[in-house]
Amino acid sequence: MVTKLQPDGTAERPSNAGSAYTERMTSLADLRKSYERAELSEDASHADPLQQFEQWLQEAIAAEIPEPNAMTLATVAGNLRPSTRVVLIKGYDERGLSWFTNYESRKGQELAGNPFAALQFHWVELERVVRIEGRVHKLSDSESDAYFQSRPLDSRIGAWASPQSQVISGRSVLLANAARFGAKFLLQPPRPPHWGGYRLQPDHWQFWQGRKSRLHDRLRYTLSPPANAVDAPPVWIRERLAP
Numbered sequence: 001m002v003t004k005l006q007p008d009g010t011a012e013r014p015s016n017a018g019s020a021y022t023e024r025m026t027s028l029a030d031l032r033k034s035y036e037r038a039e040l041s042e043d044a045s046h047a048d049p050l051q052q053f054e055q056w057l058q059e060a061i062a063a064e065i066p067e068p069n070a071m072t073l074a075t076v077a078g079n080l081r082p083s084t085r086v087v088l089i090k091g092y093d094e095r096g097l098s099w100f101t102n103y104e105s106r107k108g109q110e111l112a113g114n115p116f117a118a119l120q121f122h123w124v125e126l127e128r129v130v131r132i133e134g135r136v137h138k139l140s141d142s143e144s145d146a147y148f149q150s151r152p153l154d155s156r157i158g159a160w161a162s163p164q165s166q167v168i169s170g171r172s173v174l175l176a177n178a179a180r181f182g183a184k185f186l187l188q189p190p191r192p193p194h195w196g197g198y199r200l201q202p203d204h205w206q207f208w209q210g211r212k213s214r215l216h217d218r219l220r221y222t223l224s225p226p227a228n229a230v231d232a233p234p235v236w237i238r239e240r241l242a243p
Ligand SMILES: Cc1cc2nc3c(=O)[nH]c(=O)nc-3n(C[C@H](O)[C@H](O)[C@H](O)COP(=O)(O)O)c2cc1C
Pocket: 067, 070, 083, 084, 085, 086, 087, 088, 089, 099, 100, 101, 102, 105, 106, 107, 108, 164, 165
């Protein structure tokens, strides 16, 4: 498309630009769906949020929806600006949820400065969202080594080849790095010191199930000290939130 310039040098606005914009906005405003697939009740949910998560994750996997293991990870930088990206969950148990990445990436640097983070799964087809908040710790070297060695060879070389989140002059940098590290390590690349896992230990979970008429179900679980016993471990308090 050739952009016509006006006498002052700025681009001429097509005369119908405003109405096209309005049309686009109107059709976006009309995009809505009714959520009617399932419900989430106090009676039918688990008292332990990890079990609730396990059930929903397994249902998402069984439903064969695309990338049920993809989760959005939010971190906060030193200047208090939040940022998000998608990572893959690689494990979960009572200690938390884990993923792997480059410790020197933007997320790695932000977590080094502020270890609190949030995760979110959105299983669109099931009309479900899970939100998780807590403190993040690095996995042990042995845990990161074990997972690294389970990865396909090109992924292991890729961990060396990509200075994740840094500006590079072009794609050729990655290809040259991959060739260089491939030739150096052959079939046995060790885990790079800048690459490994993190685990978020939840102190806050939220389960959202879409419902009809925007009256969605939301159950929040918060880790709280037990009411009476001084030395007893914290307990999960389950509460319903308005949608
Ligand atoms: C489906 C999907 C899964 C991803 N999984 C990971 C992952 O497990 N680890 C990772 O470091 N990046 C993963 N990425 C890339 C990240 O979203 C992101 O681009 C990268 O980690 C750099 O983020 P940062 O600059 O905020 O640190 C994934 C991207 C997508 C779309």
